[in-house]
Every structure is written in structure tokens, then in C-alpha cells.
Amino acid sequence: MARSHLTLAALATSAVAELDVVGAAPFGSAGRGDFDSAVVTGRDGRLWIVRVPRSERAEQEQSADLVALRALSQGARARLPFEVTVFAGQAPIDGTRAIVSEFVHGTSVTLTAIDLELATSIGEAIAAVHALPTSLVTDVGLPATGTDEAHRAAQSLIERAAATNLVPAALLDRWRQAGDDAGLWQFTPAVINGSLGADSFLASAGQVTGLLGWHGLRVGDPARDLHWVLGIRRDGIADAVFDAYTRVRGSVDRRIRQRATLLAEFEVARWLLHGTDTRSTEIVDDAVRMMSRLVDDVLGDATDSIAPPTLPILAVDEVEALLDRAERVS
Incomplete structure (x- = not known):
């Protein structure tokens, strides 16, 4: 059964110290996909996304995602022309974990x-x-x-x-x-x-x-x-x-x-x-x-085509012009 956005908001407050949630909304299709997700709003106006995997495969994917995000240092992120989410915290639930990260805006x-x-x-x-x-x-x-x-x-x-x-x-x-x-x-x-x-x-x-x-x-x-x-x-x-x-x-x-x-x-x-x-x-x-x-x-x-690239085939007049230019250069 899908977890409600209110349940996910409660998990977010457990995962992130001093996060004061003033609003929450479902994210994605409830009960579908690999994750139960919600967007929560902090009192400071910042948005966060909390996600709980719904399968073992999704859990493995989430774990790999965390390793990668930690590898992307501030210096690396500064080289990218777009935003990369920041890990904020985690909380255990039903043998897995809820992960909270910064919400990245966009459609x-x-x-x-x-x-x-x-x-x-x-x-x-x-x-x-x-x-x-x-x-x-x-x-x-x-x-x-x-x-x-x-x-x-x-x-x-x-x-x-x-x-x-x-x-x-x-x-x-x-x-x-x-x-x-x-x-x-x-x-x-x-x-x-x-x-x-x-x-x-x-x-x-x-x-x-x-x-x-x-x-x-x-x-x-x-x-x-x-x-x-x-x-x-x-x-x-x-x-x-x-x-x-x-x-x-x-x-x-x-x-x-x-x-x-x-x-x-x-x-x-x-x-x-x-x-x-x-x-x-x-x-x-x-x-x-x-x-x-x-x-x-x-x-x-x-x-x-995935064959090796070839040079363009020249017409007769193009060949003659090419030879003429080569002769003048020499």
C-alpha cells in the first residue's frame, strides 16, 4: 500500500534535524512507480523531496544514487550548467529507509x-x-x-x-x-x-x-x-x-x-x-x-551508418579544379 504524503512528511522531520515542515504534497503517481514520494516545504520556504523505495531493485538504485551524489563534490557541481540535488538525511521505515534531499525545480x-x-x-x-x-x-x-x-x-x-x-x-x-x-x-x-x-x-x-x-x-x-x-x-x-x-x-x-x-x-x-x-x-x-x-x-x-566515414566523392570538374589549385601552389 502506498504511503501517504503526510507519513512521508513525518519521516522527513525524523531524517533532517531542525526541519520544520509546514506543507506537504504527493509527488508522482501515488502507489505507482518504484518510489513513494512527497515534496515537503520547510518554514524557511525551502523545498525537499522524500522518497521511500517500493522494491528491492529500487532500494539498490537509491543506495547507488547516494554514493554517486556524495562523489559529486562542490567543485564538480560548479562545473555543471544545472542543479544536482543535495542529500539531507535518512530515516528507517519498514526494513528500508526514507531518503530526504533538496528539491530541484523544473518540469x-x-x-x-x-x-x-x-x-x-x-x-x-x-x-x-x-x-x-x-x-x-x-x-x-x-x-x-x-x-x-x-x-x-x-x-x-x-x-x-x-x-x-x-x-x-x-x-x-x-x-x-x-x-x-x-x-x-x-x-x-x-x-x-x-x-x-x-x-x-x-x-x-x-x-x-x-x-x-x-x-x-x-x-x-x-x-x-x-x-x-x-x-x-x-x-x-x-x-x-x-x-x-x-x-x-x-x-x-x-x-x-x-x-x-x-x-x-x-x-x-x-x-x-x-x-x-x-x-x-x-x-x-x-x-x-x-x-x-x-x-x-x-x-x-x-x-x-555505423561504417567508417569516407571522403566525399568529387565530380570531374571538382577534381580538375583541385589539381589546378595544387599545381599553382607547387
Whole structure:
């Protein structure tokens, strides 16, 4: 049974010394989702959010979130163009715990709500996270994955999916070519959030104001934080995110979009493997349909290429002009 906002407000007063609650309201859908949540107002006008996990998985996620938030020092937070919540206190309840943290203002972002302005802000926000020093993650013992590990993990996933004999040949060839392309995996590991999606962001007036869910914080492949963007099919949105990201980060990873494309396609492979592991015919059939649509999409869209970039093909008159300029220079 869902805990009421009044119960959560009482827990907040137990968790945070000297917190004088003068108001409380439910946050999110009561009785749904992974957490019971409420926003409480202190006498000083400050807002706090109290959350109690509803499952073991949510409890593990919350614990990882706390470790990550503690790793984000004041110096690191100052480098980010958005707010990161601050842990305030905790109180035990029914074998788990209520966590109280500072409330970050903004409206939860959905895929359909992302316009060009917000897409630009999202790209800048992700780039700022990736520019943080890796030592803030490694010094507290959070996971760090290198290029070789990422490459091997991708190849392993491809072969596991292939073993189901359900992946279309054209898609399997595409994935294997990417797995064999050593250049695709030559990237510099960076600090990544590790679990980004549209609903990770809070925004106001077209700008990112906050970023939720830090439980996946680690050093790893930057493309992992960007692959979800490619699910936005409206013209220019994904381009705006990647363009803004590149402006902030520079050309440190020339093939990040190609790798992000591959990681986005791997989500279908993971769904297929989840279906086979759980012996769910419904999930397997859904994954097969998704792969069929994916084949139609990627084979008909050159912008989704994950092959090595090639130089543009010049027309005859362009070749002649190029040779003429070279001769004059010499």
C-alpha cells in the first residue's frame, strides 16, 4: 500500500534535524512507480523531496544514487550548467529507509516535449558531465570501463543475440561489421551518468535545470549517455543534441554518433535476450518485430551508418579544379 504524503512528511522531520515542515504534497503517481514520494516545504520556504523505495531493485538504485551524489563534490557541481540535488538525511521505515534531499525545480522532460532549444541545452548538459575529471569517480571506487572492455562486451552481446537464430541476416552483418571495426571503439573513457533518458532531465523555459538519477555514475563510453537521443525521429532534434555536445567537447570522439547508433540498436538485442532468458514468447515476438522494423529503417537511411566515414566523392570538374589549385601552389 502506498504511503501517504503526510507519513512521508513525518519521516522527513525524523531524517533532517531542525526541519520544520509546514506543507506537504504527493509527488508522482501515488502507489505507482518504484518510489513513494512527497515534496515537503520547510518554514524557511525551502523545498525537499522524500522518497521511500517500493522494491528491492529500487532500494539498490537509491543506495547507488547516494554514493554517486556524495562523489559529486562542490567543485564538480560548479562545473555543471544545472542543479544536482543535495542529500539531507535518512530515516528507517519498514526494513528500508526514507531518503530526504533538496528539491530541484523544473518540469520532467518527455521525448515529445524536446524542441530544438531544449535539445541544444541537453547536448550541453551531457557534454558538461563528460568533461568532469574521471578521478572523482575512480577515487570513490565506482566502476570504470575501458575501450577494450566495451568492445568485448559489444562483441559478446552480438554473438549471444546471433545464437538465438532470430536476428535478421542484414542486421547481424551490420552489427558484426561494427564489432570488427577497431576504429569505432577508439574513444577516451569519460565520466558518464550511465542511465540517461528523456525523463532524467528537468527543464524550464527551454533550458535544463536539473538531472535526476545518478545511480549509474561511472567512467565509460560517452556514447552510452547519448544513444537514447536517436529515438527522437523529429527533424533536427538529434542533430541539435549532437551539435551542441560537439561544440562543448570538441572533436575528442569523432565516431561517437556512430557508436551511439549501434548502442541504440543493441537495446533491441537486449530485449530479445531478455525474452529468451525468461522464456517469454510475447517479448521474443515483440523483439523480432522491432528488429524487422529496424532493418527497414537502417538500410534505408544513410544517416544511420555505423561504417567508417569516407571522403566525399568529387565530380570531374571538382577534381580538375583541385589539381589546378595544387599545381599553382607547387
